Amino acid sequence: MSAPVITANLLTKKYKEVAAVDGISFEVAPGESFGLLGPNGAGKSTTMRMVGAVSTRTSGDLSILGLDPNDHGPEVRSQLGVVPQQDNLDMELRVRDNLIVYGRYFGIPNKTAGKKADELLEFAQLSDRAKAKVDDLSGGMKRRLTIARSLMNEPRILLLDEPTTGLDPQARHILWDRLFRLKEQGTTLVLTTHYMDEAEQLCDRLVVVDKGTIMAEGAPAALIRQYSTREVVEVRFGSDRNAEVAERIRGIGERIEVLPDRILIYSENGEAELQKITEMGLEPITSLVRRSSLEDVFLRLTGRSLIE
Amino acid sequence: MTDSTGSRQTTATLQTAERALAAGVKPRKYGSWYVAEHRIRSMRSYFQTIIATSIGNPLVYLFALGVGLASLVDKSQVGQGVAGVGYLAFVAPALLATAAVTVAGEEATYPMMMGFKWNPIFYGMNAAPISGNQIVNGMTIAILARMLPTAVLYFVVMVLFGAVPSTLGIVSVFSAVLTGLAVALVIMSYTSRIEEDKGQMAMIMRFGILPMFLFSGTFFPLTQLPVYLQWIGWISPLWHGTELGRVLSYGMAEPTWLTVVHVAYLGALCFFGWKITQRVVTRRLNK
Numbered sequence: 001m002s003a004p005v006i007t008a009n010l011l012t013k014k015y016k017e018v019a020a021v022d023g024i025s026f027e028v029a030p031g032e033s034f035g036l037l038g039p040n041g042a043g044k045s046t047t048m049r050m051v052g053a054v055s056t057r058t059s060g061d062l063s064i065l066g067l068d069p070n071d072h073g074p075e076v077r078s079q080l081g082v083v084p085q086q087d088n089l090d091m092e093l094r095v096r097d098n099l100i101v102y103g104r105y106f107g108i109p110n111k112t113a114g115k116k117a118d119e120l121l122e123f124a125q126l127s128d129r130a131k132a133k134v135d136d137l138s139g140g141m142k143r144r145l146t147i148a149r150s151l152m153n154e155p156r157i158l159l160l161d162e163p164t165t166g167l168d169p170q171a172r173h174i175l176w177d178r179l180f181r182l183k184e185q186g187t188t189l190v191l192t193t194h195y196m197d198e199a200e201q202l203c204d205r206l207v208v209v210d211k212g213t214i215m216a217e218g219a220p221a222a223l224i225r226q227y228s229t230r231e232v233v234e235v236r237f238g239s240d241r242n243a244e245v246a247e248r249i250r251g252i253g254e255r256i257e258v259l260p261d262r263i264l265i266y267s268e269n270g271e272a273e274l275q276k277i278t279e280m281g282l283e284p285i286t287s288l289v290r291r292s293s294l295e296d297v298f299l300r301l302t303g304r305s306l307i308e
Numbered sequence: 309m310t311d312s313t314g315s316r317q318t319t320a321t322l323q324t325a326e327r328a329l330a331a332g333v334k335p336r337k338y339g340s341w342y343v344a345e346h347r348i349r350s351m352r353s354y355f356q357t358i359i360a361t362s363i364g365n366p367l368v369y370l371f372a373l374g375v376g377l378a379s380l381v382d383k384s385q386v387g388q389g390v391a392g393v394g395y396l397a398f399v400a401p402a403l404l405a406t407a408a409v410t411v412a413g414e415e416a417t418y419p420m421m422m423g424f425k426w427n428p429i430f431y432g433m434n435a436a437p438i439s440g441n442q443i444v445n446g447m448t449i450a451i452l453a454r455m456l457p458t459a460v461l462y463f464v465v466m467v468l469f470g471a472v473p474s475t476l477g478i479v480s481v482f483s484a485v486l487t488g489l490a491v492a493l494v495i496m497s498y499t500s501r502i503e504e505d506k507g508q509m510a511m512i513m514r515f516g517i518l519p520m521f522l523f524s525g526t527f528f529p530l531t532q533l534p535v536y537l538q539w540i541g542w543i544s545p546l547w548h549g550t551e552l553g554r555v556l557s558y559g560m561a562e563p564t565w566l567t568v569v570h571v572a573y574l575g576a577l578c579f580f581g582w583k584i585t586q587r588v589v590t591r592r593l594n595k
């Protein structure tokens with residue numbers, strides 16, 4: 001095991017009296033793909049800004065590549081690639097120029113920056129858009145351009161804050177594919193998301209965060225094993241009947257969660273539980289047996305769903 | 309076994325840290341210039357407008373005011389001109405300083421305000437190794453990079469119109485740029501704070517720049533104004549810059565201490581505007 005590239009210990013950020021990040025601790029190993037999964041307002045972006053050495057922590061310890069960002073902000077940032085939650089590409093410049101000016105910020109000579117930009121446009125599948133205005137790109141293309149930009153300095157760690165939020169499914173899949181490639185090449189990824197499928201696809205290991213604290217940590221599969229059952233039955237009886245039906249079927253499965261629009265029954269064998277329900281003479285409007293996901297882990301840990 | 313792992317860890321960390329420390333050297337040293345480079349690249353998109361205004365303006369103004377109005381004023385003053393000099397020579401240093409101030413009015417307003425919100429490039433720069441202070445420096449260098457050629461061009465046209473009696477007049481290019489810089493930095497210390505566009509730019513033009521043009525001894529000596537309006541001139545960087553330009557370009561008589569005050573006042577505005585802007589920008593980036 002080589003030395004961690006990020007070590008956070010009781011990392012805290014307060015805005016006035018409110019703790020946006022409330023004493024979280026984690027480590028990220030080189031080459032690892034590490035995720036922060038949590039709902040809106042959990043403190044993910046705030047954490048990313050501190051790790052990105054642009055936001056000063058209120059307390060706790062933080063070491064990035066062995067350096068304290070408080071003392072070595074520019075040095076730390078020289079080794080990071082950052083994809084912020086909100087794109088901040090320069091709309092006044094064309095696609096390729098956006099990459100070049102960004103490369104210059106790291107002291108990369110113009111010529112090298114030009115070469116690198118062409119390579120990365122290829123990687124981001126934007127070569128044919130090199131001269132386009134940023135404004136004319138689709139949301140997914142802008143995101144890919146931002147990722148290309150973050151790679152200009154060949155970063156040791158890539159920070160991605162909700163990389164696919166707001167993108168349509170197709171654009172997301174293209175992006176995931178690109179990120180997967182980076183992961184294969186051994187880039188250390190730190191990403192935040194509130195999409196459980198994204199976390200499952202991309203993260204080797206993740207922390208579940210809520211209200212600025214870490215609720216659980218582990219590999220996606222391990223978390224699911226630990227906090228949920230193998231399968232889940234989702235049944236809907238209509239929003240006015242769900243609560244009432246839930247009372248009647250108590251005891252079925254290992255655990256039952258009642259959400260406003262559906263009932264979730266946790267079990268190792270979903271089909272068997274569903275059969276029990278129908279044998280009781282209950283006819284769900286819709287029913288579905290699926291594998292447990294991180295969504296279920298989050299529900300178990302917080303009693304709420306990830307996406308409100 | 310634990311030992312060997314431990315020392316290997318330390319070595320790995322050291323190498324990584326050393327690499328980071330080395331990579332930070334250039335951005336720390338030249339970061340401001342990279343920002344300026346970026347801004348100048350953006351100016352290319354309105355390069356033609358820049359050129360057209362910086363050649364067109366002096367031609368139009370010097371012709372209309374200098375040649376047209378001057379013949380009228382000089383005639384009515386029976387060959388005396390204003391303040392003992394031809395009207396053209398009197399008004400030209402004011403126009404030169406005004407040209408620099410106009411560049412400040414354009415470059416220190418929208419680009420500064422946009423950089424945080426409407427085209428939030430400052431956050432991108434700051435996520436790279438660039439600091440808030442370097443962003444301010446770079447924006448300022450870019451403004452100078454446009455202001456200085458504008459002033460030089462203006463001066464060339466002034467010379468062609470025969471509006472610069474003294475050879476020392478060449479220095480008035482720098483007094484004009486100093487004036488423009490002071491105005492730019494003062495404006496930036498305000499525009500860097502703007503979080504919502506409520507038409508503040510129009511306010512700056514209407515209640516800042518425009519009165520400054522009218523009451524800074526631009527077209528007639530400040531002393532012609534009623535005393536209760538003269539204070540506008542005293543606090544106006546444009547008045548100080550214009551008077552300085554007049555001293556240089558035709559040797560306008562004024563006590564030496566006053567000339568020193570002009571330079572000191574403009575220098576102080578630059579310094580405080582710069583420092584305050586740096587503070588605002590640094591704080592705003594560190595959320």
Ligand SMILES: Nc1ncnc2c1ncn2[C@@H]1O[C@H](COP(=O)(O)OP(=O)(O)O)[C@@H](O)[C@H]1O
Binds near residue numbers: 041042043595
């Ligand atoms: N600059 C700020 N000033 C005040 N409060 C903030 C600021 N940034 C974030 N917060 C608050 O901190 C909490 C965490 O926000 P954030 O880190 O953006 O969460 P996430 O990225 O997980 O959605 C939220 O309650 C948010 O309102």
Ligand SMILES: [Mg+2]
Binds near residue numbers: 046085
């Ligand atoms: Mg966020």
